[in-house]
Each structure stands twice: as structure tokens, then as C-alpha cells.
Amino acid sequence: MGALHKAHLELIRIARQHAGKHGEVAVSIFVNPxxxxxxxxxxQYPRPEKTDEEFCxxxxxxxxxxxxxxxxxxxxxxxxxxxxxxxxxxxGKSRPGHFRGVCTVVAKLFNIVVPDTAVFGEKxxxxxxxxxxxxxxxxxxxxxxxxxxxxxEDGLACSSRNQYLIAEERKQATIxxxxxxxxxxxxxxxxxxxxxxxxxxRETIGQAPLARIDYVELVDAQTLQPxxxxxxxxxxxxxxxxxxxxxxxxxLLA
Amino acid sequence: MGALHKAHLELIRIARQHAGKHGEVAVSIFVNPxxxxxxxxxxQYPRPEKTDEEFCxxxxxxxxxxxxxxxxxxxxxxxxxxxxxxxxxxxGKSRPGHFRGVCTVVAKLFNIVVPDTAVFGEKxxxxxxxxxxxxxxxxxxxxxxxxxxxxxEDGLACSSRNQYLIAEERKQATIxxxxxxxxxxxxxxxxxxxxxxxxxxRETIGQAPLARIDYVELVDAQTLQPxxxxxxxxxxxxxxxxxxxxxxxxxLLA
Numbered sequence: 001m002g003a004l005h006k007a008h009l010e011l012i013r014i015a016r017q018h019a020g021k022h023g024e025v026a027v028s029i030f031v032n033p034x035x036x037x038x039x040x041x042x043x044q045y046p047r048p049e050k051t052d053e054e055f056c057x058x059x060x061x062x063x064x065x066x067x068x069x070x071x072x073x074x075x076x077x078x079x080x081x082x083x084x085x086x087x088x089x090x091x092g093k094s095r096p097g098h099f100r101g102v103c104t105v106v107a108k109l110f111n112i113v114v115p116d117t118a119v120f121g122e123k124x125x126x127x128x129x130x131x132x133x134x135x136x137x138x139x140x141x142x143x144x145x146x147x148x149x150x151x152x153e154d155g156l157a158c159s160s161r162n163q164y165l166i167a168e169e170r171k172q173a174t175i176x177x178x179x180x181x182x183x184x185x186x187x188x189x190x191x192x193x194x195x196x197x198x199x200x201x202r203e204t205i206g207q208a209p210l211a212r213i214d215y216v217e218l219v220d221a222q223t224l225q226p227x228x229x230x231x232x233x234x235x236x237x238x239x240x241x242x243x244x245x246x247x248x249x250x251x252l253l254a
Numbered sequence: 255m256g257a258l259h260k261a262h263l264e265l266i267r268i269a270r271q272h273a274g275k276h277g278e279v280a281v282s283i284f285v286n287p288x289x290x291x292x293x294x295x296x297x298q299y300p301r302p303e304k305t306d307e308e309f310c311x312x313x314x315x316x317x318x319x320x321x322x323x324x325x326x327x328x329x330x331x332x333x334x335x336x337x338x339x340x341x342x343x344x345x346g347k348s349r350p351g352h353f354r355g356v357c358t359v360v361a362k363l364f365n366i367v368v369p370d371t372a373v374f375g376e377k378x379x380x381x382x383x384x385x386x387x388x389x390x391x392x393x394x395x396x397x398x399x400x401x402x403x404x405x406x407e408d409g410l411a412c413s414s415r416n417q418y419l420i421a422e423e424r425k426q427a428t429i430x431x432x433x434x435x436x437x438x439x440x441x442x443x444x445x446x447x448x449x450x451x452x453x454x455x456r457e458t459i460g461q462a463p464l465a466r467i468d469y470v471e472l473v474d475a476q477t478l479q480p481x482x483x484x485x486x487x488x489x490x491x492x493x494x495x496x497x498x499x500x501x502x503x504x505x506l507l508a
Contacts, residue, residue, distance in 0.1 A: 072393075078339035079357070079391035085332035103333070104392070111393040137333035138358075139326075139365040 002029035002066075003046040003160035004055040007150035011119045012059045014147050018117045024062035028109050033070055035101030041244075046160060065113060072108055081107045081138070083130045086224045090126050090237050091248065094214055102127055103134050110140055118142050123149040123157045125235060125250045129224060149249070151177065157249045169242035172208035176240055179204035179216075180251040183236045187253040192230045194218040205240055214239035214246065221252060256283035256320075257300040257414035258309040261404035265373045266313045268401050272371045278316035282363050287324055289355030295498075300414060319367060326362055335361045335392070337384045340478045344380050344491050345502065348468055356381055357388050364394055372396050377403040377411045379489060379504045383478060403503070405431065411503045423496035426462035430494055433458035433470075434505040437490045441507040446484045448472040459494055468493035468500065475506060 008027075015025045029052055036042035049066070056064045080100050086092075087099035110118070120128045132144050150158045155177030156170075165173060183201045191197055198216045205211050220227050221235040230253055237250040262281075269279045283306055290296035303320075310318045334354050340346075341353035364372070374382045386398050404412045409431030410424075419427055437455045445451055452470045459465050474481050475489040484507060491504040 074391065076339070077391050078341075079335065079337045079388045081333065081335055081392070083333045085330070087332075108391075108393045111395065114395075134333045137328065137331050137362075138335070139362045141365065141368075 001031050001045065001160065002052045003048055003163070004029075004052050005158050005160065007121055007123070007147075007158035008055075009059055010150045011121060011147050012056075012061060014145060015117070015119045016060065018119070018143075018145060023116070025060070026063040026065060026113050026115065027056050027061045028113060029064065029066040030072060030105065030109070032072075032101055032105040034073070034104055035098050037095055037097060040095075041161075041164075046163060063113075065109075072105065080104045081134060083133055083137075086126065086130045086133055089219065089224050089226070090215065090217060091239065092126070094239060099127070099130055103130065106131055107134065107138070107140075110142060115142055117145055119145045119147055121147050121149060123159065123249065125221075125237065126224060129222075155181075157247070159247065161245055161247065164245040165242055169210050169245065172210045173240075173242055173247060175205050175208040175211060176238060176247060176249045180236055180238065180249060184251050184253055187230050187234070194226070194228050194230065197230065197236070201236060201238065205238070208242075210242050212241040214241060255285050255299065255414065256306045257302055257417070258283075258306050259412050259414065261375055261377070261401075261412035262309075263313055264404045265375060265401055266310075266315060268399060269371070269373045270314065272373070272397075272399060277370070279314070280317040280319060280367050280369065281310050281315045282367060283318065283320040284326060284359065284363070286326075286355055286359040288327070288358055289352050291349055291351060294349075295415075295418075300417065317367075319363075326359065334358045335388060337387055337391075340380065340384045340387055343473065343478050343480070344469065344471060345493065346380070348493060353381070353384055357384065360385055361388065361392070361394075364396060369396055371399055373399045373401055375401050375403060377413065377503065379475075379491065380478060383476075409435075411501070413501065415499055415501065418499040419496055423464050423499065426464045427494075427496055427501060429459050429462040429465060430492060430501060430503045434490055434492065434503060438505050438507055441484050441488070448480070448482050448484065451484065451490070455490060455492065459492070464496050466495040468495060 019025050031045050033042055081103040082100050083103050092099050120131060128146055135142055135144055154174045156173050179201045182204050183197050186197055186200055198218055201216045202213060205213055216238045218227055219225060219235050221233045234253040235250055239248045273279050285299050287296055335357040336354050337357050346353050374385060382400055389396055389398055408428045410427050433455045436458050437451050440451050440454055452472055455470045456467060459467055470492045472481055473479060473489050475487045488507040489504055493502045
């Protein structure tokens with residue numbers, strides 16, 4: 001969606017690794033109206049076109065695909081790609097229609113760009129899982145590469161939405177990472193109860209007076225279904241508002 | 255879906271024309287469980303594997319793709335392609351879920367086979383319209399070619415399901431074509447009322463005692479929405495049961 005930052009640079013770096021000598025790295029930038037719920041920040045979403053373009057040029061991107069406005073959609077569009085299981089929880093519960101928009105635009109971009117490999121960040125863990133599922137279910141011949149979340153020095157996950165935060169919110173937003181590390185630490189030292197673990201995470205986040213929790217959940221990292229007891233491959237996922245800005249983050253429990 | 259007959263041969267012939275000297279013609283045969291409603295003829299649908307294979311060989315097909323059973327689907331599949339406008343009428347009303355199954359499997363086959371061109375018959379006029387819409391909306395780089403309905407000598411549209419008909423049903427099934435020609439004739443001689451036109455078609459079909467009408471509708475051939483008054487590019491579409499066998503046919507009004 002553009003407003004490129006250092007996490008995108010990491011995606012490009014990994015894409016370049018996979019492209020090798022003879023492959024090309026393409027970046028698509030498209031603020032996809034279909035994945036914004038009514039009344040959300042579609043209009044306000046940053047679109048720094050010049051800077052993004054320079055960013056791509058400096059990063060050695062071979063091809064920048066940046067359709068304008070709603071160019072990708074016909075007015076009488078009526079076909080959607082819908083994932084109906086992984087999409088029902090976490091972000092999908094808070095943002096109905098969001099993943100239908102994501103799947104549809106990613107399928108379109110795949111068909112337009114026809115990549116061999118596509119690179120997604122783990123910050124949007126659920127999106128990554130859903131894209132993988134879509135690729136599998138619809139037989140796209142595309143390797144999906146996951147890139148670990150890139151963070152600011154103080155641990156905040158890089159996100160184009162971070163720029164919405166006013167100074168005090170930005171300061172307090174570091175609580176997300178701290179809370180997730182606290183959860184991982186508890187699991188690492190033997191805590192197995194989802195209830196106790198998520199309570200501790202909530203409590204930690206609650207220490208930031210400007211934080212308003214949307215969800216804190218312990219889920220199976222494969223199915224994304226809520227679990228009661230920590231197991232191999234569990235994920236703690238959080239969504240928290242600071243003012244009007246909604247941030248997400250997650251951590252895998254070893 | 256196999257059980258190949260002379261209309262499929264025509265599809266193959268047209269595909270060959272488009273493939274040219276250096277292209278290859280691929281046929282996919284897959285009785286797609288997803289497009290059969292519960293309780294319909296999925297189990298009974300004919301699967302004459304040997305004959306179909308010989309048919310393809312004799313027709314000069316280069317590649318036969320015939321996944322077995324439910325091979326194309328994972329047990330925990332959760333991604334579907336859904337067309338939500340053209341799919342709501344005609345067959346979609348009578349067979350809920352049918353076109354979701356069609357779109358999903360066609361998207362999968364497109365991704366597996368990666369054709370430049372795909373050929374569909376006009377007997378399944380709505381399916382053709384929906385596939386075109388899907389290709390447009392999801393940016394598949396595939397030309398969709400429509401092939402006029404191939405008919406038996408007595409006018410019955412070729413269909414794998416015709417073989418279900420017992421002799422007397424088969425005889426009476428010719429009424430579909432007659433009724434549609436009657437409708438086209440009325441329109442050609444100035445009738446513009448959908449009500450009167452479809453009544454006449456229904457009445458004609460009613461002359462066959464074994465016919466049980468599912469629907470007779472006048473629709474816009476682009477949008478497939480019902481219309482009250484005949485216009486340029488109108489379509490009369492019918493679905494009629496003979497015993498348990500459901501037949502469809504259609505005619506474009508000039």
C-alpha cells in the first residue's frame with residue numbers, strides 16, 4: 001500500500017535474494033479500497049508518490065506497478081476471492097470484509113504481475129497465512145516468502161500507520177512489543193494457560209494509559225483458531241488503538 | 255466434466271484453430287464436486303474414462319488433464335471465487351452454490367494449465383458470462399472464446415446429461431428448441447412483451463407431457479437480469495426437467 005519504510009526495504013532485499021541474477025523485483029503500490037471498511041482511513045491513508053518512487057529506485061527495484069485510484073476495479077465488478085476460515089478470526093472479526101479485499105486484490109496482482117515468488121511480512125501474520133492458503137487452494141504457481149517483522153529501535157513494529165501517532169502515543173506504543181515479550185517469556189518459563197497468558201499481556205498493555213485494546217488472543221499459528229492451552233506453534237496476536245490509530249503485532253511462542 | 259460428445263469435439267476444433275501451428279490444445283476433465291448441489295447427480299454423473307481418453311486422442315488433443323476424484327481439493331480448503339451478480343439469477347437461483355463451484359474450479363484450472371485461450375460453449379450461456387466476468391475482474395490473462403451450441407439433428411442441445419433420458423423423454427426433449435425458436439420468431443415479428451413471449455414458450459414446452467418447467471426467462475444477455483421488454487441483445491433461457499434429468503437451453507434474440 002505504499003508509504004514505504006525500512007520494513008518494505010527488507011521485503012525488497014529478500015525479494016532480490018530470491019530473484020537472483022536474472023530475475024526482476026517488482027513492487028506493487030496500491031491503496032486498495034476493497035480492504036478498508038466503511039469509515040476507516042482509506043481517504044487519509046498516506047500516498048507519498050514521489051518519495052515511494054525514489055525509495056524504489058534507490059532500493060534497486062526493477063518494476064514499480066502503481067495503478068491509480070480505483071483503476072484496478074470496474075464499477076460493476078462482481079467477482080471476489082474469499083477465504084472463509086482463517087479470515088473469520090482476529091483482524092477478520094474486527095474488520096469484516098477486510099480479507100475479502102486483500103484476497104481479491106492479491107489474486108488480481110498475482111495475475112497481472114505473474115511473479116514466481118511473492119514476499120510478505122510477518123507483522124501481518126494473518127494476512128500471510130491467508131495468502132498462503134489462497135495460493136494453495138487456488139493453485140497459484142507462486143512461492144510465498146515470509147519476512148520476519150522489522151522493528152524500530154525501541155521495538156515498535158514498522159508500519160505506515162505509525163506516522164499517524166502523536167508523540168505521546170508513539171512513546172506508549174512500545175508497550176505492544178513489551179507485552180508480547182512478557183507473554184513469550186511466561187510461555188517460555190512454563191505457563192500454559194491461555195487465559196493467564198493473555199491476561200498478563202492485557203495487563204501490560206493496560207499500563208499505557210493511551211492504549212485501548214481491540215483484542216489479545218492466543219491462537220494456533222496454523223489454523224489461527226483460539227486455543228485454551230499453549231502448544232507448539234502458538235501465536236499471541238494483539239490489536240490496540242492509540243487514539244484513532246490501530247496497531248497490530250504478534251509473537252510466535254517457541 | 256467429461257462424457258465427451260460432439261459438442262466437445264467442436265470446442266476442441268475451435269481451440270485448435272486458436273492454438274495455431276505451435277500452440278497446444280489441452281482438455282481438462284474433472285467432475286467437480288463443488289458445483290453439484292447436495293442430493294444432485296454428482297455420484298451418478300457419467301465418467302467414461304477410457305472412451306474420453308480415446309476421444310481426446312482421436313481429436314488430436316495434446317494434453318489431457320484429468321485429476322482423480324477430489325484430488326483438486328484439500329480437506330481443509332477454505333478459499334473460493336465467488337461472482338455475486340450474474341450468478342444470482344437463472345441457474346444460480348435454481349442451483350445455489352453452483353457457480354461458486356464453477357468459478358473456483360475454473361480459476362484453479364486456469365492457474366494449473368495456464369492457457370492463453372479457453373473455449374466454452376454457449377449452451378451454458380450463464381457460465382460463459384460468469385467466466386468472462388471472473389476473467390475480467392480477477393485479471394486473468396486469458397482470452398475466452400464462445401462456441402455456438404452444438405445440436406443433435408432434431409435440435410436438442412448436446413449435453414452429457416442427455417444420455418440419462420429414456421426414449422420417450424428424449425423424444426419430447428426436442429420441445430425445448432422448438433419453444434425457443436417460437437419465442438425468437440415472435441420477437442422477430444414484433445412481439446416486445448416479456449410476459450407474452452415467455453408465456454408462449456411455456457405453453458409450447460407444456461405440449462410435452464413429460465416436461466416439467468424449472469424456469470423460462472427473458473433476460474438481458476449482458477447482465478442476465480430479467481427484463482420486461484425485449485431489447486437488443488435479449489436472451490431467452492429455459493431449464494426443464496424430464497423425469498429427474500434437468501436440461502437447459504437458450505436463444506439470443508436478434
